[in-house]
Amino acid sequence: MELRKNLNYMQKKFFIKTFGCQMNEYDSNRIADTIKKIGFFKTTDYNETDCYILNTCHIRDKAKEKVFDDIGRLKKNYRNKKKPLVILAGCVAQAENSEIQKREPYIDIVIGPQSYHKINEKILEQSTKKEKIEETEFDSIEKFNYLSEIKNSDNKISSFLTIQEGCDKFCSFCVVPFTRGPEYSRPPERILEEAEQLVSNGVREITLLGQNVNAYNYDKNNKTYKLSDLILNLEKINDLKRIRYTTSHPRDMTDDLIECYSTSKKLMPLVHLPVQSGSNKILKLMNRKHTVEDYLNVYKKIKKTNPNTVFASDFIVAYPDENDADFKDTMDLINEVGFTNSFSYIFSPRPGTVASNLRQIDKDKAKERLKIIQDKLFYFQNEKNKKYINKTIDVLVENKTKVNNQYFGRAEDITPVFIDCNKNITGETIKVNITKTNKVNLFGSMVL
Numbered sequence: 001m002e003l004r005k006n007l008n009y010m011q012k013k014f015f016i017k018t019f020g021c022q023m024n025e026y027d028s029n030r031i032a033d034t035i036k037k038i039g040f041f042k043t044t045d046y047n048e049t050d051c052y053i054l055n056t057c058h059i060r061d062k063a064k065e066k067v068f069d070d071i072g073r074l075k076k077n078y079r080n081k082k083k084p085l086v087i088l089a090g091c092v093a094q095a096e097n098s099e100i101q102k103r104e105p106y107i108d109i110v111i112g113p114q115s116y117h118k119i120n121e122k123i124l125e126q127s128t129k130k131e132k133i134e135e136t137e138f139d140s141i142e143k144f145n146y147l148s149e150i151k152n153s154d155n156k157i158s159s160f161l162t163i164q165e166g167c168d169k170f171c172s173f174c175v176v177p178f179t180r181g182p183e184y185s186r187p188p189e190r191i192l193e194e195a196e197q198l199v200s201n202g203v204r205e206i207t208l209l210g211q212n213v214n215a216y217n218y219d220k221n222n223k224t225y226k227l228s229d230l231i232l233n234l235e236k237i238n239d240l241k242r243i244r245y246t247t248s249h250p251r252d253m254t255d256d257l258i259e260c261y262s263t264s265k266k267l268m269p270l271v272h273l274p275v276q277s278g279s280n281k282i283l284k285l286m287n288r289k290h291t292v293e294d295y296l297n298v299y300k301k302i303k304k305t306n307p308n309t310v311f312a313s314d315f316i317v318a319y320p321d322e323n324d325a326d327f328k329d330t331m332d333l334i335n336e337v338g339f340t341n342s343f344s345y346i347f348s349p350r351p352g353t354v355a356s357n358l359r360q361i362d363k364d365k366a367k368e369r370l371k372i373i374q375d376k377l378f379y380f381q382n383e384k385n386k387k388y389i390n391k392t393i394d395v396l397v398e399n400k401t402k403v404n405n406q407y408f409g410r411a412e413d414i415t416p417v418f419i420d421c422n423k424n425i426t427g428e429t430i431k432v433n434i435t436k437t438n439k440v441n442l443f444g445s446m447v448l
Contacts, residue, residue, distance in 0.1 A: 014040040015049040015084075019066060020057020022246065023209045024090055026160040028055045031089065031116055033150050038120050047077050051085045051123075056092035058175050058350065064092050071106055085126065087111060087119070091179035095352070098134045105132075112136035114165075114181055117146035140165055140184035148190045155201040157398040157427050158242075158410070163191050163230060164210030169249065171276075172287045172354040173316065173347065176211045183211075185218045188225045188233070195234055204427055205242035205396055206234065214248040214257055228256040235266045241429050242396055244414070246272045247314075250290040253298045261306040270341070270413045271302055274314035278333030279326035282319050287354070292333060299337055310384065310413045312341040317373055318366030319347045320358035327369055331376065340381045341414055344373045378439050385415065385437040392447055393417075395432045397425045417442045 014035060018028040031053065032042055043049050052074060056067050067088070078084065087109040088100060094112035101107050109122050115135045122133050154160075166181040167174070195206055208230065210216060216227040227245065234243055243266045250273060260267050273295070277283050280291050302309050315330065346366045349356040360366075388411075395417045397409040407419045407426065418441060419425070419432050431447035 012040050012050040013043040013048065014051040014053060015043050015046040016053040016055060017046070017070065018055045019090070020055075020059060022160050022207065023162055023165075023211070024055050024057060026162050026209055027090070027113060027116065028053075029154050029160075030147050030150070030152065031055065031119060033153050034116065034119055034147070035123065036153075037150065038123065046074070049084050051087065053087045053089060056088065056090035058091035058095045058179055059348075062348070064096075067092055068104060071104055075106055085109070085123065087123075089113070089116070089119075091175065094136050094179040095175060097136045098132075101132050101134065108132065110134040110136065112138075113179065114138045114140055114143055117143045138181040140181065144184075144186050144190065148194070152194055152197050153201065154198060155203065157203065157396065158205040158207070159198050159203040160207050160209050161191065161194060161198065162186070162209045163227075164213055164216045167211045168215075169212065169251075169289060170287060172285065173319070173350065175350045175353060178352055180211055183215055183217075185216045185225075187220070188218055188230060191230060192233055195240065196237060199237050199239050202427060204240065204429075205244070206240060208243070208245040210245075211247065212249050212252065213245050214252040214254070226254070226256060228254075228260050231257075231260050231264055231267055235264055241266065242412075243267045244270065248273050250275065250288075250295050250298055253302075255301075258298070258301050258305055261302055261309055268412050268414070269306055269309040270312060271309055272312040272341070273298065275333065276314060276316045277319060277322070277326070278330035279322070280329075282322055282326050285321060285355075286316075286319065292329070295333075296336070310341075311337050311339050312414075313337075313339050313343075315342065315344040315373055317344055317346050317370045318361040320355060320360055322361060322369075330373070334373070334376055334380075338380045338384075339377060340384050342377045342381075344370060344377060346370050382437075382439045384413075385439070385442060388415075388434040388442055389437060390434065392431050392433050393442075394429055395419065396429050397427065399426055400424070411442065415442055416440065417444065419443075420445045 016028050018024050054067055086107050088107045089111050090113055093110045101110060108126055111119055115137055118135055122135055126133050164185045166183045167176045168183045170177050214227050218225040231243055275295050276286055278292055393411050395409040395411055397407050399408050401408050405420060405422045407421055409417050411417055432444040433447050434442050434444040436443045
């Protein structure tokens with residue numbers, strides 16, 4: 001209460017915009033929960049706010065440039081009225097730190113993803129000293145200890161829950177070790193407490209998050225807790241209906257985790273397992289620490305454990321020194337596995353990484369390869385979706401759409417489903433008869 005009194009921030013509004021990954025979405029929710037403690041309340045109108053927060057992503061260069069575009073619009077909108085407090089959070093803040101304030105003085109506070117527990121303190125400091133502030137120290141333990149004391153207020157049907165941060169893999173193209181720091185796994189009891197809180201809020205599906213989520217490893221009382229242990233313990237929460245996790249690494253797909261696809265009744269049969277390339281030469285250049293053969297071994301083990309599982313992945317196209325043979329290897333892998341719900345991007349060099357110094361492939365060639373891969377991935381997605389027509393599937397309903405008597409939910413393999421229904425079914429797991437499909441979505445009606 002004293003902090004709130006000193007700040008005199010009663011009834012002040014904040015707006016938060018999130019770029020990038022699911023972990024940023026989770027972080028934004030926790031930032032919101034934190035600054036509510038000093039009297040702020042959330043608004044969806046960025047033209048009428050006292051505090052404007054950008055939670056940023058640094059995985060590709062375009063993501064960083066979006067930040068400056070966004071602040072440019074903000075400056076224009078507030079040209080003739082009081083400037084809001086502008087906070088730059090997330091991975092761009094961590095990677096660029098005080099340099100970004102030199103480029104854009106409109107930013108008041110720069111705060112990295114391991115320092116969110118200090119955001120109220122920094123807002124207070126800025127309000128009194130009126131100076132530029134930069135806070136980018138790595139301190140995962142203190143951050144999560146602090147956040148564990150603040151109720152997670154997220155009440156969406158499907159919610160994210162961070163269990164692990166950072167990465168020790170040091171892939172040649174990746175900035176995560178520099179923006180999120182070394183691997184850190186949260187205590188399992190704190191994770192379970194937060195999960196129970198979310199479920200009491202009305203959450204029915206939880207996606208466990210980590211930069212390298214299946215590297216989760218926590219030692220306590222001479223026992224090592226792994227991701228598989230968390231899944232099996234989360235399953236005991238009665239009103240929790242579904243469990244997912246992302247993003248994983250092939251090297252950490254251990255047999256105990258694979259076995260969960262057989263023993264767990266709530267773990268969904270979608271494996272999002274980024275491979276990045278189907279060429280062993282490129283994987284070595286990427287320092288991915290796995291081969292195509294390793295990846296296929298995991299794929300076959302999981303399919304043997306549960307034949308209903310489907311695989312999604314990430315692909316980096318036109319990585320430096322990728323030739324036609326390397327690209328063909330990637331296409332061969334896609335054809336063998338039949339990936340769905342996958343993501344593909346042209347290589348984007350990130351400053352400070354090993355790959356940033358490598359010679360890039362011709363842009364037109366890169367775009368050509370990206371189109372080929374995306375067309376093939378959409379083909380497999382479409383073929384999978386067509387198999388659902390005239391079938392009845394389980395769907396967790398997340399919300400009502402703006403269309404009259406239509407609801408949105410997801411199949412077990414995370415495919416979006418639009419359901420015709422004239423009663424409120426939000427939060428329910430229902431049977432849906434699929435009547436039509438397109439490349440991305442399924443459409444159907446509730447089975448009565």
